[in-house]
Amino acid sequence: MNIPRFVSPALRLASVAGALAMVGAPAYALDLWGTGTLASSTLTVLNDLEVRYWQVPERLEGFEDRNVLNYVEQVNRINLLLSKPGLSIGLQVDQVALFANRYYLDDELFHERVLYDPNQIISPWDDALVVSEKMFLTKSWDGVEVTVGDVYGSFGRGIALNIVKNTDIDVDTSLRGARVKVSSGDIDITALSGLTNVQQISQDNPNQGIERGVADMVSGMQIAHYGLGPFQGTAHGAMFTFGRVEDQDREAIGRYDQAVDAASAGVGLTLLGAAGVDWYVEGDIIRYFAAELADGDEDGLLGHAVYGSASAYPGKTTVFVEAKHTVDTERLNLFTAGENYEVASVPTLEYERVITEDGSAAINSNDVSGVRVRVDYAANPGVFVPYLAVTGLRDRDLGGLHFNQSPETVVHPVGGLQWFEGERVVQLNTGFRQDRRDDTAAGSDRLAHLDGELHVPVGHGNAIELALGVKSFWWGNNPAQQADFLEMENALVWHHGEQWQFVLYQDWSNNPLVTSDGNLGEQLYGALEVKYEPRSNTEMRLFYGAYKAGIRCSGGQCRQLPGFEGARFAWTSRF
Amino acid sequence: MSRRNLLRAALALGAVLSLSLGSPDTFAADPMGSGGKAPDFPKLRDMAGVEFDTEKDLKGKLTLVNFWATWCQPCMVEMKHLDRLHKAYKDKGFQVVSVSIDDARSKSMVKPIVKRNGYGFRVLYDTETQLVSVVNPAKTLPYNMLIGDDLTVLWTHLGYTPGDEVKMEEKIKANLPATLPASGN
Numbered sequence: 001m002n003i004p005r006f007v008s009p010a011l012r013l014a015s016v017a018g019a020l021a022m023v024g025a026p027a028y029a030l031d032l033w034g035t036g037t038l039a040s041s042t043l044t045v046l047n048d049l050e051v052r053y054w055q056v057p058e059r060l061e062g063f064e065d066r067n068v069l070n071y072v073e074q075v076n077r078i079n080l081l082l083s084k085p086g087l088s089i090g091l092q093v094d095q096v097a098l099f100a101n102r103y104y105l106d107d108e109l110f111h112e113r114v115l116y117d118p119n120q121i122i123s124p125w126d127d128a129l130v131v132s133e134k135m136f137l138t139k140s141w142d143g144v145e146v147t148v149g150d151v152y153g154s155f156g157r158g159i160a161l162n163i164v165k166n167t168d169i170d171v172d173t174s175l176r177g178a179r180v181k182v183s184s185g186d187i188d189i190t191a192l193s194g195l196t197n198v199q200q201i202s203q204d205n206p207n208q209g210i211e212r213g214v215a216d217m218v219s220g221m222q223i224a225h226y227g228l229g230p231f232q233g234t235a236h237g238a239m240f241t242f243g244r245v246e247d248q249d250r251e252a253i254g255r256y257d258q259a260v261d262a263a264s265a266g267v268g269l270t271l272l273g274a275a276g277v278d279w280y281v282e283g284d285i286i287r288y289f290a291a292e293l294a295d296g297d298e299d300g301l302l303g304h305a306v307y308g309s310a311s312a313y314p315g316k317t318t319v320f321v322e323a324k325h326t327v328d329t330e331r332l333n334l335f336t337a338g339e340n341y342e343v344a345s346v347p348t349l350e351y352e353r354v355i356t357e358d359g360s361a362a363i364n365s366n367d368v369s370g371v372r373v374r375v376d377y378a379a380n381p382g383v384f385v386p387y388l389a390v391t392g393l394r395d396r397d398l399g400g401l402h403f404n405q406s407p408e409t410v411v412h413p414v415g416g417l418q419w420f421e422g423e424r425v426v427q428l429n430t431g432f433r434q435d436r437r438d439d440t441a442a443g444s445d446r447l448a449h450l451d452g453e454l455h456v457p458v459g460h461g462n463a464i465e466l467a468l469g470v471k472s473f474w475w476g477n478n479p480a481q482q483a484d485f486l487e488m489e490n491a492l493v494w495h496h497g498e499q500w501q502f503v504l505y506q507d508w509s510n511n512p513l514v515t516s517d518g519n520l521g522e523q524l525y526g527a528l529e530v531k532y533e534p535r536s537n538t539e540m541r542l543f544y545g546a547y548k549a550g551i552r553c554s555g556g557q558c559r560q561l562p563g564f565e566g567a568r569f570a571w572t573s574r575f
Numbered sequence: 576m577s578r579r580n581l582l583r584a585a586l587a588l589g590a591v592l593s594l595s596l597g598s599p600d601t602f603a604a605d606p607m608g609s610g611g612k613a614p615d616f617p618k619l620r621d622m623a624g625v626e627f628d629t630e631k632d633l634k635g636k637l638t639l640v641n642f643w644a645t646w647c648q649p650c651m652v653e654m655k656h657l658d659r660l661h662k663a664y665k666d667k668g669f670q671v672v673s674v675s676i677d678d679a680r681s682k683s684m685v686k687p688i689v690k691r692n693g694y695g696f697r698v699l700y701d702t703e704t705q706l707v708s709v710v711n712p713a714k715t716l717p718y719n720m721l722i723g724d725d726l727t728v729l730w731t732h733l734g735y736t737p738g739d740e741v742k743m744e745e746k747i748k749a750n751l752p753a754t755l756p757a758s759g760n
Contacts (some may be wrong), residue, residue: 046711081710081712085615088614162702181618187735311686320684378691378692379694427652498742539734574731574733
C-alpha cells in the first residue's frame with residue numbers, strides 16, 4: 001500500500017477567494033453613477049473573510065500517525081448595498097472553499113468530505129462553491145414601499161409568522177418573493193409572499209454536504225392601526241404550503257399550485273399607559289390541513305395560542321409580566337425544523353442563554369402554558385440596576401425533543417444585576433431551573449447556572465475583561481437517562497488601547513451529549529485569540545485552540561453547534 | 576495536513592489579503608466620511624406608535640442612529656453612554672435615535688429596558704428589519720451611524736467596547752450643526 005499523497009487545490013481555489021475579496025476591496029461611498037438614474041447613489045460594501053484550519057481528531061485507517069484528514073476551510077461573505085433616496089438594492093454573495101480536502105491512496109483519488117450535493121447544486125469546482133444568497137430591491141414612494149427579492153416577515157408577537165434572520169446562531173432564512181407596505185396616516189398594511197430561501201453557506205459552522213433544500217411557500221398580511229387614543233390594534237394572517245422531500249426535483253414555484261398545508265390568523269391589541277401600565281394581548285389560531293401536520297386526521301387540526309404582556313414603572317421599579325398558553329402551535333414548524341429554521345415562534349418566556357438539550361424541549365413545546373415576572377429596581381438608573389425574574393411553565397407535550405414521558409412543571413428563578421460606572425462594567429445573571437415531572441418516579445431535572453461579565457480599566461488605555469459562564473445539570477430518572485454534567489465557558493480579555501485585544505478562552509464540559517473532545521484534556525478546551533481593529537471599519541482576528549460543541553438557543557430556536565480545534569483567521573471590513 | 580500544504584494555504588491567504596487590501600491608501604480615509612447620503616428610512620413607528628419621518632425628524636439635526644436588540648449585551652452597556660450624549664448635546668442640535676431590531680417575539684421587552692434605565696432618546700421598532708437591512712445587512716450589533724444635518728453619513732461604527740464612547744463624543748462635538756434647528760428635541 002502506498003502512503004497517501006496530499007492534493008492541495010489551494011492555489012487554484014485561491015483565485016475564487018481572491019476574486020471575491022477583490023470585489024470587497026476599495027469601494028467607497030461615492031457619487032458613482034454620474035448623472036444617470038443612479039446619480040448620487042451610495043455603495044456600501046461589507047466583506048467578511050474567514051479561514052479556518054481544522055484539526056480533525058479522526059485518523060485514516062492504517063495511517064494513524066498522519067493528519068491526513070486535517071483541512072482548511074475558507075468562507076467569504078460580501079454584502080453589497082446600493083442606496084439612494086427612494087431606492088435600495090442589496091446583494092449578499094457567499095463563497096466557501098475547502099483546501100487540502102483530497103488525498104491519493106494507492107493512486108486512487110479520495111475526497112475527505114463532500115462540500116455539496118452535486119445532484120442538487122451546480123458548481124464548476126468540487127471543493128468550492130459560490131452562492132448569491134440574498135438579493136433585494138426596495139423602491140419607496142410616499143407611503144408605499146415595495147421590495148422584491150429576499151424579504152422577512154414578523155407579525156404580532158411572531159406566533160402567526162416570524163421569518164427573520166437569527167444572527168446569533170447563523171440562521172438566515174428569508175422569503176424570496178415580494179413585500180408591499182402601505183402606510184396611510186395611522187394605518188400600516190403589510191403584505192408579503194414568497195418561497196423560503198435558506199442560507200446555504202454557513203459562517204460559523206463547518207460547511208459540508210450543502211443541499212439546496214426544499215422551498216416552502218409563505219404568504220401573509222398584517223393590518224396595523226395606530227393612534228386610536230391609547231389603543232393600537234393589529235390583525236394578521238399567513239398561509240403555508242410546505243415542500244416535501246419528494247418535491248426536491250420539482251420547481252419551487254409549484255408550491256403555489258399545491259394545496260395549503262396550514263394557515264394562521266390572529267389579532268393583537270396594545271393599550272398604552274392605562275392605569276400606568278402598558279398592555280398587550282394577542283390571540284392566534286392555526287389551522288392544519290395537511291395530514292402530516294394533523295396527526296393523519298382528514299378533518300385537519302386546530303391549534304391556538306394566547307399571549308399577553310404588561311409592564312409598569314412605579315418609581316424606580318419596572319415590573320414586566322408576560323404569559324402564554326399554546327395548544328398545537330409548534331407543529332407548524334414540523335417540515336422546516338430539519339432545515340434549522342422556523343416559520344413562526346411563540347415567545348419563550350425563558351432565559352435562553354442557559355437552555356440545555358433537555359430544556360430546549362419546553363422552548364419548542366406544542367402544548368405549554370406559562371408566566372414570567374421580572375422586577376428591575378433602578379437604584380441608580382442606567383448605572384446600578386438589580387433584578388429578579390421567575391418563569392413558570394406547564395409543559396404538557398410529550399413528543400418531539402422531550403426526553404421525559406410525563407408532563408412537567410418548570411420553575412426557573414433568575415436574578416442578576418447591571419452596574420455600569422464609567423468604563424467599569426459588571427453584568428451578572430444566576431438562576432436555578434427545575435423541571436418536575438408529574439410522574440414522581442421520574443424525578444426532576446435541575447439546572448444551576450451563572451454567567452457574568454466584568455470589565456475594569458487598568459490605566460494607560462488598558463482594560464481587563466472577564467467573562468464567565470457555568471452550568472451544572474442534574475438529570476431525573478427517564479428512559480434516556482444521561483449522566484449529570486458541568487459545563488464552563490470562560491474568557492479573559494486584555495484590551496490594549498483602542499486597537500488590540502488578547503483573549504484567553506477556556507471551556508470545560510463533561511456533558512455526555514457534547515460530541516467534541518478537548519485539546520488540553522478530554523474535557524478541557526483552551527484557545528488564544530488576538531483581535532486587531534486598525535480602523536472603526538476593519539477588524540481582524542486570529543484564533544488558535546479549541547472550543548466545545550454544544551447547544552445554543554436564541555430567538556426561540558435552538559441549534560447544535562459543533563466544536564472546533566485548529567486555527568482561524570477572520571477579517572471583517574466595511575467600506 | 577503537511578507543512579507543504581500549510582504553506583500553500585498560507586500563500587493563498589496571503590494572496591487574498593494582498594488583493595483585498597490593495598494599496599496602502601485603501602484605508603487612508605474614513606470612507607463613509609466622503610459624503611455618502613443617508614439611506615431613506617422606511618416608515619418605522621416609535622414606542623408610542625408615532626411614525627418616524629426622515630425629512631422632519633433628521634434634517635437640520637446631527638443624529639446618531641443606534642441599532643440594538645434586547646439580547647445584545649454590549650448594546651446594553653453602550654446605551655447608557657448614548658443617553659448621556661443625547662442629554663448633553665440635545666440643546667446643541669444633536670439627538671440619538673435608537674432602533675430596536677428585536678423581532679416580534681421580544682418586542683414586549685423593549686420598552687421596559689428603556690424605562691428602567693431612564694433613557695430619554697426616541698426608540699423605533701424595526702421588527703421586520705426594514706431599516707437595518709439597508710444600513711447594515713449583516714445585522715451585527717451594536718451598530719452606530721452618525722448622520723449630519725444635511726443627511727450625510729459622517730461616521731459608522733460596528734460593535735462596542737467600553738471606551739468607544741470617547742471617540743463617539745469627539746465625532747459628535749466635531750460635527751454639531753452651526754445653527755440650531757428651528758424646533759426643539
